[in-house]
Amino acid sequence: MSLVVVGSVAFDAIETPFGKTDKILGGAGTFISLASSYFAEPKIISVVGGDFPEQYIKLLEKHNVNTEGLQIKKQEKTFFWKGIYHNDMNSRDTIVTELNVLENFNPIIPDSYQGADFLMLGNLSPVVQRQVIKRFKKRPKIIAMDTMNFWMNNSPDELLKTIELTDVLIINDEEARQLSKEYSLVKAAKKILALGPKYLVIKKGEHGALLFDKKEVFFAPALPLEDIFDPTGAGDTFAGGFIGYLAKNSDISFENMKRAVIYGSAMASFCVEKFGTEKLIGLSQKEITQRVMEFIDLVQFNYKLRDLF
Amino acid sequence: MSLVVVGSVAFDAIETPFGKTDKILGGAGTFISLASSYFAEPKIISVVGGDFPEQYIKLLEKHNVNTEGLQIKKQEKTFFWKGIYHNDMNSRDTIVTELNVLENFNPIIPDSYQGADFLMLGNLSPVVQRQVIKRFKKRPKIIAMDTMNFWMNNSPDELLKTIELTDVLIINDEEARQLSKEYSLVKAAKKILALGPKYLVIKKGEHGALLFDKKEVFFAPALPLEDIFDPTGAGDTFAGGFIGYLAKNSDISFENMKRAVIYGSAMASFCVEKFGTEKLIGLSQKEITQRVMEFIDLVQFNYKLRDLF
Numbered sequence: 001m002s003l004v005v006v007g008s009v010a011f012d013a014i015e016t017p018f019g020k021t022d023k024i025l026g027g028a029g030t031f032i033s034l035a036s037s038y039f040a041e042p043k044i045i046s047v048v049g050g051d052f053p054e055q056y057i058k059l060l061e062k063h064n065v066n067t068e069g070l071q072i073k074k075q076e077k078t079f080f081w082k083g084i085y086h087n088d089m090n091s092r093d094t095i096v097t098e099l100n101v102l103e104n105f106n107p108i109i110p111d112s113y114q115g116a117d118f119l120m121l122g123n124l125s126p127v128v129q130r131q132v133i134k135r136f137k138k139r140p141k142i143i144a145m146d147t148m149n150f151w152m153n154n155s156p157d158e159l160l161k162t163i164e165l166t167d168v169l170i171i172n173d174e175e176a177r178q179l180s181k182e183y184s185l186v187k188a189a190k191k192i193l194a195l196g197p198k199y200l201v202i203k204k205g206e207h208g209a210l211l212f213d214k215k216e217v218f219f220a221p222a223l224p225l226e227d228i229f230d231p232t233g234a235g236d237t238f239a240g241g242f243i244g245y246l247a248k249n250s251d252i253s254f255e256n257m258k259r260a261v262i263y264g265s266a267m268a269s270f271c272v273e274k275f276g277t278e279k280l281i282g283l284s285q286k287e288i289t290q291r292v293m294e295f296i297d298l299v300q301f302n303y304k305l306r307d308l309f
Numbered sequence: 310m311s312l313v314v315v316g317s318v319a320f321d322a323i324e325t326p327f328g329k330t331d332k333i334l335g336g337a338g339t340f341i342s343l344a345s346s347y348f349a350e351p352k353i354i355s356v357v358g359g360d361f362p363e364q365y366i367k368l369l370e371k372h373n374v375n376t377e378g379l380q381i382k383k384q385e386k387t388f389f390w391k392g393i394y395h396n397d398m399n400s401r402d403t404i405v406t407e408l409n410v411l412e413n414f415n416p417i418i419p420d421s422y423q424g425a426d427f428l429m430l431g432n433l434s435p436v437v438q439r440q441v442i443k444r445f446k447k448r449p450k451i452i453a454m455d456t457m458n459f460w461m462n463n464s465p466d467e468l469l470k471t472i473e474l475t476d477v478l479i480i481n482d483e484e485a486r487q488l489s490k491e492y493s494l495v496k497a498a499k500k501i502l503a504l505g506p507k508y509l510v511i512k513k514g515e516h517g518a519l520l521f522d523k524k525e526v527f528f529a530p531a532l533p534l535e536d537i538f539d540p541t542g543a544g545d546t547f548a549g550g551f552i553g554y555l556a557k558n559s560d561i562s563f564e565n566m567k568r569a570v571i572y573g574s575a576m577a578s579f580c581v582e583k584f585g586t587e588k589l590i591g592l593s594q595k596e597i598t599q600r601v602m603e604f605i606d607l608v609q610f611n612y613k614l615r616d617l618f
Contacts, residue, residue, distance in 0.1 A: 301567040
């Protein structure tokens with residue numbers, strides 16, 4: 001089924017204990033699109049400046065990402081983020097955030113994108129996210145969104161209005177705690193699901209991800225890795241794998257959502273192995289399958305019925 | 310198969326955001342024994358003072374814990390620990406540690422304990438842990454041990470000598486990092502398994518537990534709970550459920566170790582719901598089975614073979 005992805009297409013400059021990069025391809029929209037491209041043919045809505053290299057657009061298109069909705073503002077500059085990760089990779093400092101073209105982003109939905117079944121809203125202003133939803137003539141069957149604490153601090157009312165319109169909210173544990181004012185993630189999930197979404201995914205980074213609906217809960221670990229080289233974009237990559245898998249099967253049962261969480265986790269486990277999008281480029285289906293099998297081995301066990309009855 | 314448990318039997322005084330207790334029943338040996346008593350008939354080796362209430366000994370015996378190896382030093386006082394948990398329950402301050410009878414603990418193994426198949430060494434001085442091993446005329450089939458950073462800091466050589474003698478080391482993530490000098494738990498596990506043990510369990514508290522051998526890795530989450538009332542003893546309770554389940558089935562294949570990790574996690578999830586040992590007293594098999602089923606629901610998913618091939 002068709003999938004539209006909205007999110008930043010950007011330059012990132014990253015420093016980790018393992019090395020540093022100049023401006024490289026980044027942005028939530030980029031990570032989501034690349035990750036989902038292994039399952040669906042995502043159509044991206046975003047904006048870049050005249051400084052954005054043609055080769056990056058070609059790279060997206062080579063991954064079957066439809067870029068008709070990627071606006072190019074020739075006179076402006078592309079969104080730029082620079083960050084430094086600390087030694088344990090669990091915290092980072094933002095050194096530079098230049099919004100540039102994103103400052104007045106007016107999302108345009110090409111006619112060929114209308115009628116999409118799945119819509120993934122990457123982290124952006126909740127006002128822009130809502131504009132996108134409203135500009136679809138027919139509401140997509142499933143709307144998933146990511147957001148971050150910045151919008152909780154700065155536009156909480158707009159954020160709540162947008163969350164109310166979505167089916168799946170995908171946020172991290174700190175954001176879930178801030179949004180719900182509950183430390184317990186179980187309590188947080190109850191409160192957040194009362195805001196509108198039918199499903200909530202709480203990403204816990206190296207500690208895995210939880211999927212909630214009003215009745216059930218599912219947990220997928222992160223793959224234990226020897227090294228986490230660069231966590232940038234891992235959460236977006238998770239979201240891309242998750243929504244891509246759902247779009248591929250067009251099945252939004254809780255059982256299929258569980259599998260989608262595993263596929264999201266598998267894609268995220270690739271992302272952190274190299275800088276930026278590097279590892280997400282040109283993955284083979286075989287590599288993805290093998291990674292998913294590692295998750296199966298990691299969590300599956302055979303319970304003994306005679307232990308239970 | 311027969312199981313011997315070594316560890317402190319103590320008084321704890323606990324303060325959490327939910328309340329506080331006076332001196333109540335605590336100690337690694339107590340938590341391990343109670344948790345394992347649902348699967349095996351543990352025989353405890355420990356020491357208490359003349360101030361230790363007869364009712365606590367009766368309570369252990371009511372749970373089929375053999376107390377023949379519990380020495381009572383009438384002229385001395387029982388080990389006492391007092392701690393305060395912070396708001397997020399992830400860190401605590403130790404306010405009081407009175408070693409008392411533990412200071413010169415000389416573990417005596419009753420004749421009826423000889424020939425044990427499973428030995429669980431709760432956290433104690435590695436010298437005492439090694440004395441226990443040496444005092445068995447025939448080496449138990451499986452020796453599991455817990456330890457803590459205190460011994461890494463204060464008697465690292467003694468600790469390594471004891472670790473070398475064991476089959477299963479059960480420690481938390483911080484301890485694994487300190488012992489191995491590796492931040493990555495995958496790298497830490499490789500180094501620690503090179504020290505002697507065939508299996509390593511790394512407990513990550515609310516983030517679950519990892520089981521490693523030289524070839525495989527298995528992960529079990531902690532059950533997401535609305536409230537963690539009191540984490541005291543959760544790690545020991547995990548160890549008790551784990552070793553108890555192994556002793557019950559007398560099966561030390563990796564597949565059965567996985568199930569043991571799930572049973573350990575289930576027992577720990579009970580422990581944190583009330584103060585101290587309160588919740589571990591008088592559990593029914595039905596409650597334990599239902600809790601294990603919750604773990605199965607939490608992590609099991611049906612993968613689609615057509616996704617993989």
